[in-house]
Amino acid sequence: MEQTWRWFGPEDRVTLAAARQAGATGIVTALHHIPYGTVWSPEEIETRKAEIASPGFGLTWSVVESLPVHEQVKIGEGDLEPIFANYRQSLRNLAAAGLRTVCYNFMPVLDWTRTQLDAPVPGGATALRFNLHEYVAFDWLILERPGAEEGHSDAVLARARAWHDAASEDDKKRLLANIMAGLPGAYDRYDVPGLRTMLARYRGMAPDTLRANLKRFLEAVIPTAAEVGINLCIHPDDPPRPLFGLPRIVSTGEDLAAILAMVDNPANGVTLCSGSLGAHPDNDVPALARRFADRIWFAHLRNVRKDPDGSFMEAEHLGGDTDMVALVDALLGEEARRRKAGWTHWQIPMRPDHGHEILYDIGRGSHPGYPAIGRLRGLAELRGVMTALEAVKPYG
Structure with a gap:
């Protein structure tokens, strides 16, 4: 190849x-x-x-x-x-x-x-990670998309709620930035209202x-x-x-x-x-x-x-x-x-x-x-x- x-x-x-x-x-x-x-x-x-x-x-x-x-x-x-x-x-x-x-x-x-860009790897390295509970916390509790909680287990919803309740405003901003990070180059990034508008x-x-x-x-x-x-x-x-x-x-x-x-x-x-x-x-x-x-x-x-x-x-x-x-x-x-x-x-x-x-x-x-x-x-x-x-x- x-x-x-x-x-x-x-x-x-x-x-x-x-x-x-x-x-x-x-x-x-x-x-x-x-x-x-x-x-x-x-x-x-x-x-x-x-x-x-x-x-x-x-x-x-x-x-x-x-x-x-x-x-x-x-x-x-x-x-x-x-x-x-x-x-x-x-x-x-x-x-x-x-x-x-x-x-x-x-x-x-x-x-x-991804929801995490610096997940720890043994020895001090980092990797990209998709944490389902963080994604659900964003979709359900930050983006507040109607129906976002549907189809997820009670355990995932509980973890999402716990993450959201413990998160600072900086944590929530970082999660949005991580979700936007997959758009390389000069692509559009969205804030929460802008993402809601696009999804609509x-x-x-x-x-x-x-x-x-x-x-x-x-x-x-x-x-x-x-x-x-x-x-x-x-x-x-x-x-x-x-x-x-x-x-x-x-x-x-x-x-x-x-x-x-x-x-x-x-x-x-x-x-x-x-x-x-x-x-x-x-x-x-x-x-x-x-x-x-x-x-x-x-x-x-x-x-x-x-x-x-x-x-x-x-x-x-x-x-x-x-x-x-x-x-x-x-x-x-x-x-x-x-x-x-x-x-x-x-x-x-x-x-x-x-x-x-x-x-x-x-x-x-x-x-x-x-x-x-x-x-x-x-x-x-x-x-x-x-x-x-x-x-x-x-x-x-």
């Missing part, structure tokens, strides 16, 4: 030099400063390519993560054709610049969501309505992606469960199968995120990799350890609930199939995702989940798994 590294642009405190020193050859990035729904111009794309190439480290822009989908598309409101047209033009411009893989998500309002735009939306809006988007853009040689790959929900009353439609194997059937074209593909899918108790991630192998165009490799109540924590890359060796084996097997079939572009780009904050990462202020040394460790461990498997298995 092509070893890649997420970089948030020139303002990222983790530099391109760090990516190269970690052993990556490809960069995963986006034009975060461009508003949603606006065309990515050839000039902006070439500027980013030059920023990656100019240090002379041998790095290339390998994957676009992400070309965002405008919120109007997810809601299905207004005249969407101009937004679709701009998205298609951005795809054409990216293809003209040599880009072939575009990751995107269809999560309403929020991207990945989705009030009463059923999962089937969100699926219909995704299908409309795919029908509008996949033919262009296929024409210009770009593979679009949807990222799973993170976490894979409804949040704040919002529907989630990219959480299970059946969800992925339904999405790929909406527009049955190879350009309509999947980002295999082992952490997002792995947080769902019913998902066998290596089995999903084998099931959807021919439509996986990008992989996020990370691990989580789940708690019985639905909470989870980012684990070491090889130490969580997902059998990472079996998952890497499935992806290497698919690469071998593509190579034997004569594909020119047979490699699956992968990146280590959501590393622990360790050693000199601590206190450095990198994007949450994206420290230098924690990801270096993850990439090294994954590289070791790949090297060992390739030494003993006849992938050909």
Whole structure:
């Protein structure tokens, strides 16, 4: 697999030099400063390519993560054709610049969501964590969303109430900031009233309505992606469960199968995120990799350890609930199939995702989940798994 590294642009405190020193050859990035729904111009794309190439480290822009989908598309409101047209033009411009893989998500309002960004790990390191009782405390007692307490056990509600009653105003502000932290780059952040207003735009939306809006988007853009040689790959929900009353439609194997059937074209593909899918108790991630192998165009490799109540924590890359060796084996097997079939572009780009904050990462202020040394460790461990498997298995 092509070893890649997420970089948030020139303002990222983790530099391109760090990516190269970690052993990556490809960069995963986006034009975060461009508003949603606006065309990515050839000039902006070439500027980013030059920023990656100019240090002379041998790095290339390998994957676009992400070309965002405008919120109007997810809601299905207004005249969407101009937004679709701009998205298609951005795809054409990216293809003209040599880009072939575009990751995107269809999560309403929020991207990945955690309640704690500095959960302690033995030895003084920290990790990202989703504590169900803190999420419920925010949704039920701070956001005061009607019906937020429904579907949760008495034990979780009691813990949520206890957390809320003991929390200071700073604790509550920190929880809001943590929940917003999954929105990288120049994305909107919301205060509590602003989040209430945004959620109101989705009030009463059923999962089937969100699926219909995704299908409309795919029908509008996949033919262009296929024409210009770009593979679009949807990222799973993170976490894979409804949040704040919002529907989630990219959480299970059946969800992925339904999405790929909406527009049955190879350009309509999947980002295999082992952490997002792995947080769902019913998902066998290596089995999903084998099931959807021919439509996986990008992989996020990370691990989580789940708690019985639905909470989870980012684990070491090889130490969580997902059998990472079996998952890497499935992806290497698919690469071998593509190579034997004569594909020119047979490699699956992968990146280590959501590393622990360790050693000199601590206190450095990198994007949450994206420290230098924690990801270096993850990439090294994954590289070791790949090297060992390739030494003993006849992938050909």
